[in-house]
Amino acid sequence: MRKLALFIAAVSSMGLSAAEPQLKNTGLYYRLFAPLTFYHNVASSQFNIISNDSDEVSQAIDQALMHVYLKRPELVKVTESEQEEAGSLRQDIIETPVMQEVEMVEQAAPMPETPEAAPVEVVIEKPNFWKYKGDANLQFMQNYVSDNWYKGGESNQAAVGSVTLEANYDNKSKWKWDNKLEMKLGFQTSPSDTVHKFKTNEDLIRYTGKVGLQAANRWYYTLQMLAYTQFYHGLKSNNTKVFSDFMSPFNLSVGLGMDYKVQALSNKLTGTINMSPLAVNYRYVDRADLAASFGVKTPDHSHSLTDFGSQITASLTWQVNDVLSWKTRIYGFSSYHRSEVEWENTFTLRVSKYISANLFLFPRFDDANNRDENLGYWQFKEYSSLGFSYNF
Template identity: 30%
Template sequence: MKKLYTTATALLLAAASFAQTPAITDDIEKTTKAVMEQAATEADSLQKASPWKSSGAAGLSLSQASFSNWNAGGDPAIAVNASFNYSLDYNDGSNLWTNRLELAYGINRTSTDGTRKTNDKIYLSSNYGRLIARKLYAGATATFNTQFAKGYDYKVSSTEYISDFMAPGYLSVGLGLTYTPTAWLTVIVSPATYRATFVCNDRLSDAGAFGVKSGHRVLNEFGANIRAEAKTTLWKKLSLYSRLELYSNYLHNPQNIDINWDIQLDYALTGWLTANLYVNMIYDDDILFGKTADTPGSPRLQIKEVLGIGFQVNF
């Protein structure tokens, strides 16, 4: 009897399990279908991902000092430096278009010297290329840079300016190749580059500043240009942006290479607080120092350095 009861129970359980098999199969089919649809949706979204990418940073650093009956002496001062960088890039696998905007302005005010400019920059670049080989693009590039306000050589005079907005202003347009060996390095070689130096200030153009002929506002040059840009994280919160430009004028002293090198180091102290070091080195064969009626003057290496700690927002 016990054996019969056990056998009957087993048969009932087997029948129940077979009765549930269609329902289980149906659930499995529904789950599989949902998973497949989700995978297809994700694959489709990846394929349709926007080829546009943008990034930027806005920074502001402040410093202030004041003194009252201070035995060691001192000069009350306040310094402000603002910067804005923005990149907008397009890459669909066949076409590469990169754009960059850099703005900076800084002042320092003391009770003795008044307000003096410490930083001033307007820079815009655009580069387009069509893929012709692995990591190699053929296309065109353009750059423009100038400054916002008048600049002075305070060692000589605090009233006579030596530069101004669009004095100088530089415009370069070239044809060539763009090579992207890694995600953080881009090299642009433009063997056919037109460069114009604008001096749109009568007093400066009459003086023949920045290489233009006296009374002229534009210096036209044609030559070769190489631009190398690197953007990477060196160590944890330390990032580097470097841009080196080399230019040779085919029409005049092609062996004398003009150099413009920008280096920006950012160290994130906190989410909002950042330490910045900016260095700009320029050597331009057309910019002469010590030029007078009796001496021709000579080009020199120009160096600008700005170090600060302030607020920075990345987006």
């Protein structure tokens, strides 16, 4: 633009104002708009006596450029030789004016109509706070039972089936409600028993329910209910006496206290620990002849006994690795008159997805039963098994 201004000033000083319309209507004067270049013909034309260019405007451009070469040489960027090395100019652009092709239409095409958005039905579903799970086992085993085991039984080879069902509610805010139903039933045959063809070696129906209100973090104010009995009557070899039966005994325990949710060892150890300083234990024995053996020793020979005291319950699972796990349950109740402690341990070695080996250890203390000469009030049960298992 500075060069154009100098050129216009030079042309004006020469009285060639008529060249201005031509500058607007032709593309021949590219030298005015290209980077300021030193053209050889501009300098050589100044030394010619007779001008070879009849175009007055071209002469004016040459004179203007020469004026710039002499007065402002620092504005010259390149020479004509350097420009030719970089590339030649397109002649079709220089000689032929560039015409803009414009297509005229009578009426613009209408904008496409956008269909209205269809109404969307929003369905809000109430979150489901219930979780269900369970497992089933059918095991074949050998077991050991002490002579004073409170439900009877005999050491032998046997089979046992078990089902555990859980339905737990947790609204992720304050309330939780846990429900667990355990059922076990097993039979054994004893070659030495001439009285009974089959006897039970494992017999349990147990329900555990807990309603908790969160106190802080993993602590809950909890009301716990524990109820258990058995399916079938318990027998001993070569003995016609029934040592236990359905609802003989039936135990119902209700405790008020605190519940702690266990999450340790990178969540490999999980479970709950319940401590109830206020607890009531109700024991009912339907068969009157068995009442005394289960601690129901009342003057009026009633079938039930109610004790007040405190209790502790712990249910933990430790997943040692991918194939080995340990489940343990501890239950303890103490009143002013008696104490009862149970510690169940199940070690499971998973052979495959549906086959596992179990080791079950169950020490038990109950001073309401008759005292044994060797073990005192302690009782012990053990069995190892191999069989089928399924989790759902």
